Amino acid sequence: MPFVTQDHRAAPDESIPGDLCYIYYKYLTDEWKKEPRWTTAHNLFKKMVFEDFSKPLSQDHICAMQLAWQVFMAKYVMKYEDIKEAENGTI
Numbered sequence: 001m002p003f004v005t006q007d008h009r010a011a012p013d014e015s016i017p018g019d020l021c022y023i024y025y026k027y028l029t030d031e032w033k034k035e036p037r038w039t040t041a042h043n044l045f046k047k048m049v050f051e052d053f054s055k056p057l058s059q060d061h062i063c064a065m066q067l068a069w070q071v072f073m074a075k076y077v078m079k080y081e082d083i084k085e086a087e088n089g090t091i
Contacts, residue, residue, distance in 0.1 A: 001017075001018045001021060001024030001069075002018070002021045002022040002024075002026070003022075004016075004018045004019055004022045005091075007027075007042055008022065009022060009073055013069075017060060017063070017064060020060060020061065020064035020088055021064040021067050021068045021069075021071075022068075023064070024065045024068035025068035025071060025072060026065055028068060028069065028072040028076075029072060029076065031044055032044070032072070032076050032077075036076070036080055037080070038077075038080070038081075040079045040082075041056055041073070041080075044069075045069065048066075048069060
């Protein structure tokens with residue numbers, strides 16, 4: 001759950017799953033706001049799946065990252081896709 005309190009946003013505690021999810025979600029939304037388009041979503045997902053992180057991620061980090069992606073997809077990317085479907089027609 002990335003929508004943690006303002007206190008936790010100011011100082012996230014990585015031992016708390018919601019705070020960890022917030023960290024990843026914040027990164028995703030910040031990158032999306034720079035260039036909101038399908039290619040941005042594609043590249044963010046590719047980075048999340050294939051990046052060779054300097055150290056292996058814990059299960060908690062992996063879960064938080066995946067859950068942050070799901071919320072990001074629902075709240076940002078699908079709204080964008082709804083607009084594009086209205087513009088370009090449905091399949």
